[in-house]
Amino acid sequence: MKTPTFFCVATTALCLAATVMAQAQPTPPPAAPADPPVWSVGGIKFSGLIDGYYSFNFNHPASQNNNLRNFEVKANQFSLNMTKFTMEHDPDPVGFKLDLGFGRAWEVFHATDPATTDVVRYIPQAYVSLKPKNAGGLQIDFGKFYTSAGAELTENNLTWNYGRGYLYTNGPYYHMGLRVAKPLSEKFAVGFQLVNGWNNVEDNNTGKTLGFTTAFTPNKKISWYNNYYVGPEKTSTNAGKRNFFDTVLNLNPTDRAAFYVNFDYGNEAKVGTGSANWLALGLSSRFQTTEKIALAIRYEHYNDRDGFITGQAQKLNSFTVTGEYKWLQGLLARLEYRRDWSNQAYFDHGNELASWKNQDTITLGVVAFFGPTR
Numbered sequence: 001m002k003t004p005t006f007f008c009v010a011t012t013a014l015c016l017a018a019t020v021m022a023q024a025q026p027t028p029p030p031a032a033p034a035d036p037p038v039w040s041v042g043g044i045k046f047s048g049l050i051d052g053y054y055s056f057n058f059n060h061p062a063s064q065n066n067n068l069r070n071f072e073v074k075a076n077q078f079s080l081n082m083t084k085f086t087m088e089h090d091p092d093p094v095g096f097k098l099d100l101g102f103g104r105a106w107e108v109f110h111a112t113d114p115a116t117t118d119v120v121r122y123i124p125q126a127y128v129s130l131k132p133k134n135a136g137g138l139q140i141d142f143g144k145f146y147t148s149a150g151a152e153l154t155e156n157n158l159t160w161n162y163g164r165g166y167l168y169t170n171g172p173y174y175h176m177g178l179r180v181a182k183p184l185s186e187k188f189a190v191g192f193q194l195v196n197g198w199n200n201v202e203d204n205n206t207g208k209t210l211g212f213t214t215a216f217t218p219n220k221k222i223s224w225y226n227n228y229y230v231g232p233e234k235t236s237t238n239a240g241k242r243n244f245f246d247t248v249l250n251l252n253p254t255d256r257a258a259f260y261v262n263f264d265y266g267n268e269a270k271v272g273t274g275s276a277n278w279l280a281l282g283l284s285s286r287f288q289t290t291e292k293i294a295l296a297i298r299y300e301h302y303n304d305r306d307g308f309i310t311g312q313a314q315k316l317n318s319f320t321v322t323g324e325y326k327w328l329q330g331l332l333a334r335l336e337y338r339r340d341w342s343n344q345a346y347f348d349h350g351n352e353l354a355s356w357k358n359q360d361t362i363t364l365g366v367v368a369f370f371g372p373t374r
Contacts, residue, residue: 039371043092047371048085051103051156054078055363059356061348068310068340068347070169071105072162072363081105084124084155086371091131091139099124109154109173114235115202120144124154125174137189141179144201147172148191148213149227149246151262151282155369160258160286160296161322162334162365167262167282167300170309171246172198172229175211189215197233198242207231207238223250233268240269256288268308276308294324312354314344330370336363 039046057066057075066075071082082105088097106121113120127143152159152168177195184190193211196203209231216224227246232238244266251259262282269275284298298320307313322336340347341358349356 044087044089045371046085046087047369048083049155049157049367049369050083051081051105051365051367052079053081053162053363053365055361058360059347059349062351063348063353065348066361067359068166068169068316070108070164071156072361072365073104073108075361079104081156081365091129093131093133095129095131096127097129097145098126110199113200113202114204115200120201127179137183139181141181142177144174144176145179146174147227148193148211148225149229149244149264151248151250151260151284156334156365156367157332157369160284160294161298161320162336162363163320163338165282165284165298165300165320166302166316166318167246167264167280170278170280170302171264172244174199175209176201177208179211181213187216187218191215193229197231198229204235205232205238209233209242221252224248225250234271237271239271240275242269243267257285259283259285266309276306278302278304278306278309292326294326296320296322296324298322310346312344312346314342314346316340316342316346331368332366334363334365334367336365337361338363 053072054077055066055072055075061067061075064075064077066073072079080103082101082103084099084101086097086099089095101122101124106124107117109124110117110121123144125143125145127141127145129139129141131139146154149171150168152164154173156162175193175195175198177193179191179193181189181191191211191213193213195209195211197209209229212228214226225248229244230241232240233242234240244264246264247262249261260282264280266278267275280300280302282298282300284296286294286296288294298318300318302316302318304310304312304314304316310316318338318340320336320338322334324332324334326332337360339358339360343357345357346354347356347359348354
């Protein structure tokens with residue numbers, strides 16, 4: 001498949017812009033601007049964000065939707081992605097975290113929950129924590145919390161690109177249940193989770209999903225995370241378990257350059273015989289070219305061998321380049337070009353649904369946030 005001229009022009013323009021701005025710096029640029037000051041009352045910390053965008057889709061889909069996107073889903077219009085307000089208290093030994101959210105992103109986030117979006121979409125996370133003082137860093141969380149899987153995070157001020165890639169979009173978003181984490185040394189930690197399943201505050205069967213996690217951080221330049229979830233995910237039956245393995249390797253050679261490699265493998269056993277398999281690879285890099293400007297590049301390959309995830313057996317690819325500008329603490333803008341393509345006709349084109357093998361978009365997103373971001 002030939003890459004369109006626009007793809008080359010857009011990529012070259014963003015790279016040149018970042019290079020020129022970097023050369024204008026008389027000395028090596030410092031790290032990105034610090035997080036906004038912490039807002040707190042007593043022992044409770046407050047944070048929040050407002051996130052909106054305009055996305056232009058060159059396929060001009062009549063549905064006004066960008067296929068295979070989970071947050072920047074609306075095409076050729078201004079949209080509110082998400083707003084979020086957080087209250088949290090560090091466990092000492094008891095703590096909690098409560099997120100309140102509004103916007104289309106949270107509808108997408110909770111779209112498959114048996115509890116229905118009307119019940120859960122306004123609460124992205126809600127859990128209590130226990131961290132006994134003499135337990136060597138052991139922490140126990142109970143409630144609803146983001147998944148441990150994946151390299152990309154949920155909020156846009158915490159990620160490198162504006163839109164999420166296939167590995168985030170097609171993996172678990174959150175879980176409801178118990179989460180335990182314990183450092184075994186300064187460099188290695190393990191975790192265990194007992195949860196309802198994928199993206200369900202209310203379970204769709206009587207079985208439970210088990211999660212096993214490890215975190216290896218030998219130094220500030222390297223970190224390696226592994227996540228394995230196994231359990232029944234089908235409605236009204238515990239037969240045919242889903243196995244999902246996710247691994248993320250982060251590399252931070254300098255204060256201005258960072259990279260990650262993310263690999264996923266999934267298997268869904270059928271009730272009778274056979275199974276569906278999928279695997280995916282994500283590669284990403286981020287360069288802080290000046291104090292306020294950064295450039296992020298991401299490539300992903302997603303092989304939905306049996307069509308279990310996307311509804312059609314296909315090999316998907318995605319390339320994204322994102323330019324970021326931080327006006328000041330707590331306010332950033334991102335201009336992003338993304339190209340998706342498949343070996344099958346899957347993307348909407350005009351009034352023709354699933355008639356095109358590729359999709360090109362340009363998105364401008366603006367995020368304002370305050371309080372702690374980690």
